[in-house]
Amino acid sequence: MTVQDDGATGEPGRIIRVGMVDDHRAPVWGIERILERQDDxxxxxxxxxxxxxxxxxxxxxVVILDLRLGDGTTPRENVARLAERGIGTVVYTSGEHPDLLRSAARAGTLGVVLKSADEEEIVGAVRAGGLGQESLTTEWAAAIDGDPNLDAVELSPQLQRVLALYASGGTSISVGHELGVSPDTVNEYLKRIRQKYADAGRPTRTKLDLFKRAVEDGWLPMPERPRPE
Incomplete structure (x- = not known):
């Protein structure tokens, strides 16, 4: 089921220009076959x-965006990067990563559609996204509503960089060198970050906690699962 305006229509004769980002060819071929039957x-x-x-x-x-890409980018940064260029996004996902869905949603994606959805639902989500309208599935809503850490923490660009660098394994010294500030300044930034998460009921007592929060909020990509040998 998709929650959207079923009456979504564009200007007569207008063609909605669609892009797709996926590092596997099969989903692209599937979308090509679906969209080639749509005049708009x-x-x-x-x-x-x-x-x-x-x-x-x-x-x-509008861009149809896979959630998990091999280049290590996060859904949040990809959605935001496209939005800066006035391009909407529709996330196209198998739905097994609610953290990534939340990341995309917080960045302002216009739609979420499962790869297992029927053709009508996919077309409806893409068309709505192309018209700047939201189209959010009940699966997406369930992932958001079921999140015990729903309260997102908004960080300034500088605090985002500090969190990402430090949580990825950096030290106060290395992060300070990277950003051109003193280690004491980095430690002050980290205090602010920890306080913001504490205020949101999402404590960060350890460095691992900081890494988890950075992944949850889309500042770092989800780590790759080890492949079976």
Missing amino acids: LSLVASGTTVTELLEQTTDLD
Whole structure:
């Protein structure tokens, strides 16, 4: 089921220009087959990363975005990067990573649709996204509503960088060197970050806690699962 405006329509004769980012070809081929039957939707470019897609064109209305990409980018930064160019996003996912869904939602994605959804639902989500309208599935809503750590913590760009660098294994000294500030300043930033999370009921007593919060809020990508040998 999709929660959206079923009466979503565009200007007569308007073609919604669609891009797609997925590092596997099969989903792209599937979307090509679905959209080629729609008079108002055109898949004009695809790439394995947002960077690769934007190198081809920025003249897009909406991008169908896979949540987990091999380049290590987060859904949050990809959605935000496209939004800066006036391009909406529809997340296309198998749905097994609620943390990544929350990351994309907090960045302002216009839609979430499962890869197992039927053709009508996929087309409806893409069309709504291309018109700047939200289309959020009940699966997405359940992932958000069931999150015990729902309260997101908003950090300034500088605090985001400190958290990402430190939680990835950096020290106060190395983070300070990277950002051009003193270790004492980094420690002060870390105190602010910990306080913000404490105020939101999401304590960060250890460095591992900081890493978990950075992943939950989209400042760091979810770590890769080890592949079975």
